[in-house]
Amino acid sequence: MPILKIGGSIQKDEKDYELIAERIEKYSSKTDKVIVVTSALKGVTNSLIEATENRDKAVDLITEIYDRHVKLLSKLVEGPEFENAFKSLSKLADELFRIAWSIKVLDETSTRVRDYILSFGERMASVTLASVLKSKRMNAQAYPEPVLVTDDSFGEANVIEDLSINEARKLLEIDSKIVVSPGFIGKTVMDRYTTVGRGGSDYTATLLGKLLGLSEVRLITEVPGIMTADPRKFPGAKTITRLSLEEAMELAQMGAKRLHPRTFEPMFNNDLKVYIEGLYDEGYTLVEGTCDSSDKLKGIAILEDLKLISVESTKIVGKIGSAARVMEKAREAGVNIVSLSQPASETTIHLLVDARSSNTLTSRLEELKDVNTVNVQDASAVSVVGCGLRKKELFKEILREASSFDITSVSRGLSNVSATFIVKRDEGFNLAKDLHEVVIRWTN
Numbered sequence: 001m002p003i004l005k006i007g008g009s010i011q012k013d014e015k016d017y018e019l020i021a022e023r024i025e026k027y028s029s030k031t032d033k034v035i036v037v038t039s040a041l042k043g044v045t046n047s048l049i050e051a052t053e054n055r056d057k058a059v060d061l062i063t064e065i066y067d068r069h070v071k072l073l074s075k076l077v078e079g080p081e082f083e084n085a086f087k088s089l090s091k092l093a094d095e096l097f098r099i100a101w102s103i104k105v106l107d108e109t110s111t112r113v114r115d116y117i118l119s120f121g122e123r124m125a126s127v128t129l130a131s132v133l134k135s136k137r138m139n140a141q142a143y144p145e146p147v148l149v150t151d152d153s154f155g156e157a158n159v160i161e162d163l164s165i166n167e168a169r170k171l172l173e174i175d176s177k178i179v180v181s182p183g184f185i186g187k188t189v190m191d192r193y194t195t196v197g198r199g200g201s202d203y204t205a206t207l208l209g210k211l212l213g214l215s216e217v218r219l220i221t222e223v224p225g226i227m228t229a230d231p232r233k234f235p236g237a238k239t240i241t242r243l244s245l246e247e248a249m250e251l252a253q254m255g256a257k258r259l260h261p262r263t264f265e266p267m268f269n270n271d272l273k274v275y276i277e278g279l280y281d282e283g284y285t286l287v288e289g290t291c292d293s294s295d296k297l298k299g300i301a302i303l304e305d306l307k308l309i310s311v312e313s314t315k316i317v318g319k320i321g322s323a324a325r326v327m328e329k330a331r332e333a334g335v336n337i338v339s340l341s342q343p344a345s346e347t348t349i350h351l352l353v354d355a356r357s358s359n360t361l362t363s364r365l366e367e368l369k370d371v372n373t374v375n376v377q378d379a380s381a382v383s384v385v386g387c388g389l390r391k392k393e394l395f396k397e398i399l400r401e402a403s404s405f406d407i408t409s410v411s412r413g414l415s416n417v418s419a420t421f422i423v424k425r426d427e428g429f430n431l432a433k434d435l436h437e438v439v440i441r442w443t444n
Protein backbone atom coordinates (compact mmCIF):
# COMPACT_ATOMS: atom_id res chain seq x y z
CA MET A 1 0.00 0.00 0.00
CA PRO A 2 1.71 3.26 -1.08
CA ILE A 3 1.25 6.79 0.20
CA LEU A 4 0.97 9.31 -2.63
CA LYS A 5 1.61 12.96 -1.79
CA ILE A 6 0.18 15.46 -4.24
CA GLY A 7 2.14 18.71 -4.12
CA GLY A 8 0.64 22.18 -4.33
CA SER A 9 2.85 22.93 -7.35
CA ILE A 10 0.78 20.49 -9.47
CA GLN A 11 -2.65 21.71 -8.36
CA LYS A 12 -3.13 24.72 -10.61
CA ASP A 13 -5.97 23.93 -12.99
CA GLU A 14 -8.25 21.22 -14.36
CA LYS A 15 -5.55 19.83 -16.69
CA ASP A 16 -3.39 19.14 -13.63
CA TYR A 17 -6.26 17.32 -11.96
CA GLU A 18 -6.73 15.06 -15.03
CA LEU A 19 -3.04 14.06 -14.78
CA ILE A 20 -3.23 13.63 -11.00
CA ALA A 21 -6.27 11.36 -11.33
CA GLU A 22 -4.44 9.26 -13.96
CA ARG A 23 -1.41 8.93 -11.69
CA ILE A 24 -3.51 7.90 -8.68
CA GLU A 25 -5.40 5.41 -10.86
CA LYS A 26 -2.09 3.92 -12.05
CA TYR A 27 -0.91 3.19 -8.51
CA SER A 28 -4.28 2.21 -7.08
CA SER A 29 -4.82 -0.43 -9.81
CA LYS A 30 -1.81 -2.33 -8.41
CA THR A 31 -2.89 -2.49 -4.78
CA ASP A 32 -5.89 -2.81 -2.49
CA LYS A 33 -5.55 0.59 -0.78
CA VAL A 34 -3.87 3.94 -1.37
CA ILE A 35 -3.52 6.87 1.00
CA VAL A 36 -3.31 10.21 -0.76
CA VAL A 37 -1.86 13.13 1.21
CA THR A 38 -2.64 16.44 -0.39
CA SER A 39 -1.20 19.94 -0.11
CA ALA A 40 -3.29 23.04 -0.61
CA LEU A 41 -3.79 24.27 -4.21
CA LYS A 42 -0.87 26.20 -5.64
CA GLY A 43 -0.53 29.58 -3.93
CA VAL A 44 -3.37 29.01 -1.44
CA THR A 45 -1.16 28.78 1.68
CA ASN A 46 0.54 32.04 0.66
CA SER A 47 -2.84 33.75 0.15
CA LEU A 48 -4.06 32.53 3.54
CA ILE A 49 -0.90 33.88 5.16
CA GLU A 50 -1.53 37.18 3.40
CA ALA A 51 -5.09 37.17 4.79
CA THR A 52 -3.74 36.89 8.34
CA GLU A 53 -1.29 39.77 7.75
CA ASN A 54 -3.40 42.05 5.61
CA ARG A 55 -6.64 41.70 7.53
CA ASP A 56 -8.57 44.32 5.57
CA LYS A 57 -8.14 42.15 2.48
CA ALA A 58 -8.86 38.85 4.27
CA VAL A 59 -12.48 38.49 3.11
CA ASP A 60 -11.56 39.21 -0.53
CA LEU A 61 -8.67 36.77 -0.45
CA ILE A 62 -10.85 34.04 0.99
CA THR A 63 -13.56 34.71 -1.58
CA GLU A 64 -10.93 34.19 -4.30
CA ILE A 65 -9.77 30.91 -2.74
CA TYR A 66 -13.33 29.60 -2.41
CA ASP A 67 -14.16 30.61 -6.00
CA ARG A 68 -11.06 28.80 -7.29
CA HIS A 69 -12.11 25.53 -5.68
CA VAL A 70 -15.71 25.81 -6.87
CA LYS A 71 -14.59 26.68 -10.42
CA LEU A 72 -12.35 23.61 -10.50
CA LEU A 73 -15.17 21.42 -9.27
CA SER A 74 -17.62 22.82 -11.82
CA LYS A 75 -15.20 21.93 -14.62
CA LEU A 76 -14.40 18.44 -13.40
CA VAL A 77 -17.37 17.12 -11.42
CA GLU A 78 -21.06 16.81 -12.27
CA GLY A 79 -24.42 15.82 -10.80
CA PRO A 80 -24.88 14.67 -7.20
CA GLU A 81 -21.14 14.40 -6.63
CA PHE A 82 -20.79 18.11 -7.46
CA GLU A 83 -23.64 18.92 -5.03
CA ASN A 84 -21.97 16.95 -2.21
CA ALA A 85 -18.53 18.48 -2.69
CA PHE A 86 -20.02 21.96 -3.14
CA LYS A 87 -21.85 21.60 0.20
CA SER A 88 -18.70 20.44 2.00
CA LEU A 89 -16.61 23.26 0.50
CA SER A 90 -19.22 25.89 1.33
CA LYS A 91 -19.39 24.67 4.92
CA LEU A 92 -15.61 25.01 5.24
CA ALA A 93 -15.70 28.42 3.54
CA ASP A 94 -18.45 29.67 5.92
CA GLU A 95 -16.27 28.74 8.88
CA LEU A 96 -13.30 30.51 7.28
CA PHE A 97 -15.32 33.67 6.48
CA ARG A 98 -16.41 33.88 10.11
CA ILE A 99 -12.78 33.84 11.25
CA ALA A 100 -11.81 36.37 8.56
CA TRP A 101 -14.45 38.78 9.85
CA SER A 102 -13.36 38.37 13.43
CA ILE A 103 -9.66 38.99 12.73
CA LYS A 104 -10.67 42.04 10.73
CA VAL A 105 -12.75 43.41 13.62
CA LEU A 106 -10.14 42.57 16.28
CA ASP A 107 -7.26 43.59 13.97
CA GLU A 108 -5.19 40.87 15.58
CA THR A 109 -4.10 37.31 14.80
CA SER A 110 -2.40 34.91 17.18
CA THR A 111 -0.20 32.04 15.94
CA ARG A 112 -3.00 29.70 16.95
CA VAL A 113 -5.56 31.51 14.80
CA ARG A 114 -3.03 31.69 11.95
CA ASP A 115 -2.69 27.88 11.95
CA TYR A 116 -6.46 27.49 12.14
CA ILE A 117 -6.77 29.70 9.04
CA LEU A 118 -3.97 27.85 7.19
CA SER A 119 -5.63 24.49 7.88
CA PHE A 120 -8.41 25.37 5.42
CA GLY A 121 -6.05 25.17 2.42
CA GLU A 122 -5.35 21.47 2.87
CA ARG A 123 -8.87 20.65 4.12
CA MET A 124 -10.50 22.24 1.05
CA ALA A 125 -7.98 20.54 -1.25
CA SER A 126 -8.76 17.08 0.14
CA VAL A 127 -12.51 17.56 -0.42
CA THR A 128 -11.85 18.78 -3.98
CA LEU A 129 -9.43 16.01 -4.96
CA ALA A 130 -11.56 13.19 -3.52
CA SER A 131 -14.56 14.53 -5.38
CA VAL A 132 -12.66 14.65 -8.70
CA LEU A 133 -11.55 11.03 -8.20
CA LYS A 134 -15.09 9.92 -7.36
CA SER A 135 -16.48 11.60 -10.45
CA LYS A 136 -14.02 9.47 -12.43
CA ARG A 137 -15.60 6.39 -10.88
CA MET A 138 -12.73 5.75 -8.54
CA ASN A 139 -13.51 4.36 -5.09
CA ALA A 140 -12.31 7.44 -3.18
CA GLN A 141 -13.26 9.33 -0.05
CA ALA A 142 -11.99 12.45 1.68
CA TYR A 143 -10.92 12.43 5.32
CA PRO A 144 -10.47 16.20 5.52
CA GLU A 145 -9.21 16.39 9.10
CA PRO A 146 -5.64 16.17 10.42
CA VAL A 147 -4.31 12.79 11.47
CA LEU A 148 -1.14 14.01 13.16
CA VAL A 149 -1.35 14.83 16.86
CA THR A 150 1.11 17.58 17.78
CA ASP A 151 2.18 19.81 20.64
CA ASP A 152 0.99 23.44 20.64
CA SER A 153 4.08 25.06 19.05
CA PHE A 154 1.83 26.72 16.47
CA GLY A 155 3.55 27.30 13.11
CA GLU A 156 6.22 24.63 13.67
CA ALA A 157 4.39 22.05 15.74
CA ASN A 158 6.14 18.86 16.85
CA VAL A 159 4.37 15.61 16.12
CA ILE A 160 3.64 13.29 19.04
CA GLU A 161 4.13 10.00 17.26
CA ASP A 162 2.66 7.71 19.92
CA LEU A 163 -0.62 9.63 19.89
CA SER A 164 -0.66 9.93 16.09
CA ILE A 165 -0.54 6.18 15.41
CA ASN A 166 -4.15 5.54 16.42
CA GLU A 167 -5.35 8.56 14.43
CA ALA A 168 -3.36 7.39 11.39
CA ARG A 169 -4.88 3.92 11.64
CA LYS A 170 -8.33 5.48 11.20
CA LEU A 171 -7.35 6.06 7.56
CA LEU A 172 -7.03 2.28 7.11
CA GLU A 173 -10.48 1.67 8.60
CA ILE A 174 -12.23 3.86 6.04
CA ASP A 175 -14.14 1.65 3.64
CA SER A 176 -12.78 3.17 0.42
CA LYS A 177 -9.85 2.08 -1.70
CA ILE A 178 -8.46 5.61 -1.93
CA VAL A 179 -8.49 7.89 1.12
CA VAL A 180 -7.55 11.55 0.59
CA SER A 181 -6.23 13.29 3.65
CA PRO A 182 -4.62 16.71 4.30
CA GLY A 183 -0.88 17.12 4.70
CA PHE A 184 0.85 19.95 6.60
CA ILE A 185 -1.74 20.22 9.38
CA GLY A 186 -2.06 18.61 12.77
CA LYS A 187 -4.15 18.98 15.90
CA THR A 188 -3.34 19.20 19.57
CA VAL A 189 -4.87 16.92 22.19
CA MET A 190 -7.30 19.81 22.81
CA ASP A 191 -8.32 19.62 19.11
CA ARG A 192 -6.69 22.93 18.08
CA TYR A 193 -5.40 23.05 14.52
CA THR A 194 -1.63 23.29 14.10
CA THR A 195 0.81 23.30 11.17
CA VAL A 196 4.16 21.52 11.05
CA GLY A 197 6.08 24.14 9.00
CA ARG A 198 6.23 25.15 5.33
CA GLY A 199 6.48 22.24 2.91
CA GLY A 200 5.03 20.09 5.70
CA SER A 201 2.96 17.80 3.47
CA ASP A 202 6.12 15.96 2.41
CA TYR A 203 6.87 15.32 6.07
CA THR A 204 3.25 14.30 6.77
CA ALA A 205 3.45 11.69 3.99
CA THR A 206 6.73 10.12 5.14
CA LEU A 207 5.66 10.19 8.77
CA LEU A 208 2.39 8.43 7.94
CA GLY A 209 4.46 5.86 6.05
CA LYS A 210 6.46 5.22 9.21
CA LEU A 211 3.48 5.25 11.60
CA LEU A 212 1.57 2.77 9.44
CA GLY A 213 4.63 0.54 8.85
CA LEU A 214 4.45 0.99 5.06
CA SER A 215 7.32 0.56 2.61
CA GLU A 216 6.61 3.11 -0.14
CA VAL A 217 5.94 6.85 -0.19
CA ARG A 218 5.75 8.80 -3.46
CA LEU A 219 6.04 12.59 -3.42
CA ILE A 220 4.48 13.68 -6.71
CA THR A 221 5.50 17.15 -7.85
CA GLU A 222 6.24 19.46 -10.76
CA VAL A 223 9.94 18.52 -11.15
CA PRO A 224 11.11 15.05 -12.22
CA GLY A 225 12.74 14.30 -8.87
CA ILE A 226 15.35 16.03 -6.76
CA MET A 227 17.82 17.55 -9.18
CA THR A 228 21.53 18.36 -8.99
CA ALA A 229 20.44 22.00 -8.38
CA ASP A 230 17.29 24.10 -8.58
CA PRO A 231 16.41 23.81 -12.31
CA ARG A 232 14.91 27.31 -12.30
CA LYS A 233 18.27 28.86 -11.45
CA PHE A 234 20.67 26.27 -12.90
CA PRO A 235 19.48 25.27 -16.39
CA GLY A 236 21.97 22.35 -16.65
CA ALA A 237 20.51 20.59 -13.59
CA LYS A 238 19.76 16.87 -13.94
CA THR A 239 17.58 14.45 -11.99
CA ILE A 240 19.47 12.56 -9.28
CA THR A 241 18.45 8.91 -9.66
CA ARG A 242 19.35 7.73 -6.16
CA LEU A 243 20.14 9.42 -2.86
CA SER A 244 21.25 7.77 0.34
CA LEU A 245 19.33 8.83 3.42
CA GLU A 246 22.22 11.01 4.68
CA GLU A 247 22.52 12.78 1.31
CA ALA A 248 18.77 13.36 1.13
CA MET A 249 18.69 14.80 4.65
CA GLU A 250 21.52 17.22 3.87
CA LEU A 251 19.82 18.41 0.67
CA ALA A 252 16.43 18.80 2.37
CA GLN A 253 17.98 20.80 5.23
CA MET A 254 19.45 23.16 2.64
CA GLY A 255 16.03 23.65 1.04
CA ALA A 256 16.44 21.51 -2.11
CA LYS A 257 13.07 20.96 -3.80
CA ARG A 258 11.61 23.11 -0.99
CA LEU A 259 11.26 19.95 1.05
CA HIS A 260 10.36 20.21 4.70
CA PRO A 261 13.69 19.77 6.54
CA ARG A 262 12.36 16.75 8.45
CA THR A 263 10.99 14.95 5.37
CA PHE A 264 13.45 12.06 5.55
CA GLU A 265 13.70 11.72 9.33
CA PRO A 266 10.95 9.06 9.50
CA MET A 267 13.08 6.79 7.28
CA PHE A 268 15.62 6.04 10.00
CA ASN A 269 15.63 2.43 11.21
CA ASN A 270 12.95 1.09 8.90
CA ASP A 271 12.50 -0.13 5.31
CA LEU A 272 10.66 2.91 3.98
CA LYS A 273 11.58 3.92 0.42
CA VAL A 274 10.72 7.42 -0.77
CA TYR A 275 10.33 8.32 -4.44
CA ILE A 276 10.18 11.95 -5.58
CA GLU A 277 8.58 11.89 -9.01
CA GLY A 278 7.41 14.31 -11.65
CA LEU A 279 3.82 14.69 -12.81
CA TYR A 280 4.63 16.27 -16.16
CA ASP A 281 8.02 14.82 -17.12
CA GLU A 282 9.22 11.29 -16.59
CA GLY A 283 11.93 10.92 -14.01
CA TYR A 284 12.27 10.27 -10.32
CA THR A 285 14.67 10.14 -7.42
CA LEU A 286 14.72 7.14 -5.11
CA VAL A 287 15.81 7.81 -1.54
CA GLU A 288 16.90 4.63 0.23
CA GLY A 289 19.71 3.07 2.21
CA THR A 290 23.05 4.47 3.22
CA CYS A 291 26.20 5.50 1.30
CA ASP A 292 27.36 3.11 -1.38
CA SER A 293 31.01 2.75 -2.41
CA SER A 294 30.11 3.84 -5.96
CA ASP A 295 28.42 7.08 -4.78
CA LYS A 296 30.15 10.23 -6.02
CA LEU A 297 28.69 13.76 -5.98
CA LYS A 298 24.94 14.33 -6.06
CA GLY A 299 23.97 17.97 -5.91
CA ILE A 300 24.36 21.50 -4.63
CA ALA A 301 22.03 23.75 -2.71
CA ILE A 302 22.28 27.38 -1.76
CA LEU A 303 20.80 29.40 1.06
CA GLU A 304 20.72 33.10 0.27
CA ASP A 305 19.36 36.00 2.35
CA LEU A 306 21.57 35.20 5.29
CA LYS A 307 23.63 37.49 7.52
CA LEU A 308 27.00 36.58 8.95
CA ILE A 309 27.37 38.13 12.41
CA SER A 310 30.99 38.16 13.58
CA VAL A 311 31.51 38.79 17.28
CA GLU A 312 35.12 39.92 17.79
CA SER A 313 36.97 40.27 21.07
CA THR A 314 40.40 39.52 22.48
CA LYS A 315 38.78 39.31 25.90
CA ILE A 316 36.83 36.12 25.08
CA VAL A 317 39.99 34.11 24.35
CA GLY A 318 40.32 31.14 26.72
CA LYS A 319 37.35 32.31 28.81
CA ILE A 320 35.04 29.45 29.67
CA GLY A 321 31.41 30.31 28.92
CA SER A 322 31.96 33.15 26.44
CA ALA A 323 30.50 31.16 23.51
CA ALA A 324 27.63 30.11 25.76
CA ARG A 325 26.87 33.77 26.56
CA VAL A 326 26.73 34.58 22.84
CA MET A 327 24.41 31.64 22.20
CA GLU A 328 22.24 32.59 25.16
CA LYS A 329 21.62 35.96 23.48
CA ALA A 330 20.41 34.11 20.38
CA ARG A 331 18.09 31.98 22.49
CA GLU A 332 16.71 35.07 24.28
CA ALA A 333 16.11 36.76 20.93
CA GLY A 334 14.39 33.62 19.56
CA VAL A 335 16.81 33.58 16.62
CA ASN A 336 17.75 30.30 14.92
CA ILE A 337 21.48 29.89 14.27
CA VAL A 338 21.94 28.41 10.79
CA SER A 339 25.67 27.82 11.32
CA LEU A 340 28.29 28.76 13.87
CA SER A 341 32.09 28.68 13.86
CA GLN A 342 35.07 29.91 15.85
CA PRO A 343 38.74 29.80 14.82
CA ALA A 344 41.14 27.99 17.19
CA SER A 345 42.56 31.41 18.14
CA GLU A 346 39.12 32.00 19.75
CA THR A 347 39.15 35.71 18.82
CA THR A 348 35.93 35.65 16.77
CA ILE A 349 32.62 33.81 16.88
CA HIS A 350 30.78 33.70 13.55
CA LEU A 351 27.02 33.21 13.57
CA LEU A 352 25.02 32.72 10.42
CA VAL A 353 21.36 33.71 10.71
CA ASP A 354 18.38 34.46 8.53
CA ALA A 355 18.66 38.08 7.30
CA ARG A 356 15.24 38.97 8.76
CA SER A 357 16.31 38.12 12.30
CA SER A 358 19.81 39.66 12.32
CA ASN A 359 18.87 43.09 13.75
CA THR A 360 17.20 41.59 16.82
CA LEU A 361 20.28 39.52 17.53
CA THR A 362 22.98 42.16 16.85
CA SER A 363 21.40 44.66 19.22
CA ARG A 364 21.43 42.05 21.99
CA LEU A 365 25.02 40.99 21.22
CA GLU A 366 26.17 44.61 21.47
CA GLU A 367 25.00 44.54 25.10
CA LEU A 368 27.69 41.94 25.94
CA LYS A 369 30.43 43.55 28.08
CA ASP A 370 33.52 41.68 26.87
CA VAL A 371 32.83 42.17 23.13
CA ASN A 372 34.84 44.69 21.05
CA THR A 373 32.88 44.72 17.80
CA VAL A 374 29.91 43.03 16.19
CA ASN A 375 30.23 43.01 12.38
CA VAL A 376 27.38 42.10 10.09
CA GLN A 377 27.61 41.23 6.40
CA ASP A 378 25.31 39.73 3.76
CA ALA A 379 26.18 36.09 3.22
CA SER A 380 25.22 32.90 1.42
CA ALA A 381 25.78 29.26 2.35
CA VAL A 382 26.55 26.91 -0.52
CA SER A 383 26.53 23.16 0.08
CA VAL A 384 27.83 20.33 -2.06
CA VAL A 385 26.34 16.96 -1.23
CA GLY A 386 27.53 13.46 -2.09
CA CYS A 387 28.86 10.40 -0.26
CA GLY A 388 31.91 10.71 -2.56
CA LEU A 389 33.03 13.71 -0.47
CA ARG A 390 34.35 11.19 2.03
CA LYS A 391 37.04 10.39 -0.56
CA LYS A 392 40.08 12.68 -0.50
CA GLU A 393 40.33 13.15 -4.30
CA LEU A 394 36.77 14.43 -4.63
CA PHE A 395 36.93 16.65 -1.58
CA LYS A 396 40.21 18.09 -2.89
CA GLU A 397 38.62 18.88 -6.23
CA ILE A 398 35.76 20.71 -4.51
CA LEU A 399 38.19 22.68 -2.33
CA ARG A 400 40.27 23.60 -5.40
CA GLU A 401 37.18 24.96 -7.17
CA ALA A 402 36.05 26.89 -4.10
CA SER A 403 39.50 28.36 -3.44
CA SER A 404 38.99 31.14 -6.01
CA PHE A 405 36.27 32.59 -3.76
CA ASP A 406 36.53 34.56 -0.54
CA ILE A 407 35.46 31.84 1.90
CA THR A 408 34.69 32.58 5.56
CA SER A 409 34.28 29.00 6.67
CA VAL A 410 33.94 25.40 5.52
CA SER A 411 32.05 22.79 7.51
CA ARG A 412 31.11 19.16 7.02
CA GLY A 413 27.59 17.74 7.50
CA LEU A 414 26.03 14.44 8.50
CA SER A 415 28.54 11.55 8.13
CA ASN A 416 30.77 13.89 6.09
CA VAL A 417 28.48 13.64 3.03
CA SER A 418 28.31 17.41 2.59
CA ALA A 419 30.63 20.42 2.59
CA THR A 420 29.16 23.87 3.21
CA PHE A 421 30.97 27.08 2.28
CA ILE A 422 30.03 30.46 3.75
CA VAL A 423 30.76 33.31 1.35
CA LYS A 424 29.74 36.94 0.80
CA ARG A 425 26.25 37.09 -0.71
CA ASP A 426 27.41 38.48 -4.06
CA GLU A 427 29.75 35.50 -4.52
CA GLY A 428 27.24 32.80 -3.53
CA PHE A 429 25.60 32.19 -6.88
CA ASN A 430 28.91 32.02 -8.82
CA LEU A 431 30.40 29.62 -6.30
CA ALA A 432 27.27 27.44 -6.55
CA LYS A 433 27.49 27.54 -10.37
CA ASP A 434 31.15 26.44 -10.38
CA LEU A 435 30.58 23.71 -7.81
CA HIS A 436 27.56 22.51 -9.77
CA GLU A 437 29.79 22.01 -12.79
CA VAL A 438 32.07 19.79 -10.71
CA VAL A 439 29.02 17.85 -9.48
CA ILE A 440 27.83 17.29 -13.05
CA ARG A 441 31.29 15.89 -13.97
CA TRP A 442 31.12 13.48 -11.04
CA THR A 443 27.48 12.40 -11.11
CA ASN A 444 27.04 8.61 -11.27
Ligand SMILES: Nc1ncnc2c1ncn2[C@@H]1O[C@H](COP(=O)(O)OP(=O)(O)O)[C@@H](O)[C@H]1O
Nearest residue numbers: 007008009221223226227229230232256257258
Ligand atom coordinates in the same frame (compact mmCIF):
# COMPACT_ATOMS: atom_id res chain seq x y z
N1 LIG B 1 17.42 20.50 -6.16
C1 LIG B 1 16.19 20.73 -6.61
N2 LIG B 1 15.56 19.80 -7.36
C2 LIG B 1 14.31 20.02 -7.83
N3 LIG B 1 13.59 21.14 -7.58
C3 LIG B 1 14.15 22.09 -6.83
C4 LIG B 1 15.49 21.93 -6.31
N4 LIG B 1 15.78 23.04 -5.58
C5 LIG B 1 14.72 23.86 -5.65
N5 LIG B 1 13.72 23.30 -6.40
C6 LIG B 1 12.42 23.94 -6.67
O1 LIG B 1 11.41 23.23 -5.96
C7 LIG B 1 10.19 23.45 -6.63
C8 LIG B 1 9.21 22.36 -6.25
O2 LIG B 1 8.93 22.48 -4.88
P1 LIG B 1 7.45 22.82 -4.40
O3 LIG B 1 6.94 23.99 -5.18
O4 LIG B 1 7.41 22.90 -2.92
O5 LIG B 1 6.71 21.49 -4.87
P2 LIG B 1 5.40 20.79 -4.28
O6 LIG B 1 4.39 21.90 -4.10
O7 LIG B 1 5.00 19.84 -5.36
O8 LIG B 1 5.77 20.13 -3.00
C9 LIG B 1 10.57 23.44 -8.10
O9 LIG B 1 9.77 24.32 -8.79
C10 LIG B 1 12.02 23.86 -8.13
O10 LIG B 1 12.21 25.14 -8.71
Ligand SMILES: N[C@@H](CC(=O)OP(=O)(O)O)C(=O)O
Nearest residue numbers: 008039045184198199200201
Ligand atom coordinates in the same frame (compact mmCIF):
# COMPACT_ATOMS: atom_id res chain seq x y z
N1 LIG C 1 0.65 24.07 1.71
C1 LIG C 1 1.78 24.02 2.60
C2 LIG C 1 2.32 22.61 2.76
C3 LIG C 1 3.06 21.99 1.61
O1 LIG C 1 3.72 20.97 1.78
O2 LIG C 1 2.95 22.56 0.41
P1 LIG C 1 3.75 22.07 -0.94
O3 LIG C 1 3.49 20.60 -1.15
O4 LIG C 1 3.17 22.88 -2.03
O5 LIG C 1 5.21 22.33 -0.71
C4 LIG C 1 2.86 25.02 2.17
O6 LIG C 1 2.67 25.73 1.18
O7 LIG C 1 3.86 25.12 2.84
